[in-house]
């Protein structure tokens with residue numbers, strides 16, 4: 436009964452852990468990929484006001500013009516010039532629509548490993564072939580391994596910086612490696628910049644859209660302004676691609692939530708640097724707390740850290756953590772390797788300290 440295209444599609448391993456944690460009383464849950472703060476008050480009020488004013492109908496498929504204009508300005512402020520911008524239902528919506536638009540059966544899509552889980556499954560769903568480029572142990576992009584991944588079937592490259600699950604932020608030099616290869620082979624690059632505000636070492640976000648015109652930039656409101664449940668994101672890039680994605684949006688999501696689009700206009704002017712500073716301290720707390728007993732890279736961005744698990748099998752290690760009431764995610768959920776685990780430090784300091792204590796105990 437179920438369509439054949441679903442044969443290789445498995446439920447998300449992150450959800451599995453999350454559902455397990457929900458059944459437990461007082462878990463120390465460091466598996467969640469969303470901010471531990473709520474939407475800032477002025478932005479909530481803005482959303483509520485627009486609901487009360489009756490701004491509750493369908494919006495234009497590609498998003499309300501004033502938000503699209505604002506997103507364009509936001510991107511230009513970052514040095515990203517895009518021909519067209521559309522509003523999507525989360526970056527998730529942008530990933531799905533972009534792959535529907537761009538991936539034919541048999542196309543190879545190059546993805547640095549570790550990677551955000553969704554990329555693999557959406558590519559498979561389209562009949563595409565994910566080709567992973569191993570970035571261990573330091574999670575940087577290396578020219579030789581990237582070059583080896585390219586064949587005549589390569590259609591595009593998907594990168595994500597700041598990165599989920601490693602916390603890596605690609606340097607300009609690393610981005611140039613990708614841009615040079617993409618240019619040489621005339622490839623599109625999809626750049627998932629959803630964590631672009633979560634930078635701990637620098638204020639300036641280097642991203643693909645600044646240096647390579649054939650980039651589809653995906654961005655969103657879930658992480659920077661904690662609007663995960665409001666389902667809002669955007670896609671910006673070559674006009675032809677955005678137009679096709681908009682057509683597909685007509686037959687899928689219709690439009691992004693109306694009131695959320697209004698609040699997002701305010702969000703783009705809302706300074707979150709204090710919140711990011713708090714997350715920098717959380718990053719330091721977790722990194723300093725673990726580096727004695729674990730091999731671990733210091734995250735430069737996002738809100739994840741990706742240490743090496745003890746033993747051969749990250750699932751076994753995570754099971755042991757769960758027996759100790761600590762919920763983390765095995766690395767194999769995000770990788771072809773099964774050697775690491777992901778901690779989300781989007782949690783209270785108290786929770787983080789308890790988590791560190793358990794991890795050091797079971798090390």
Ligand SMILES: Cc1ncc(COP(=O)(O)O)c(C=O)c1O
Pocket residue numbers: 468524525526527528551595599627629655656657663666667668
């Ligand atoms: C790298 C990355 N891209 C996209 C998403 C999806 O975000 P959204 O809530 O905007 O759909 C996530 C969420 O965890 C993510 O980590």
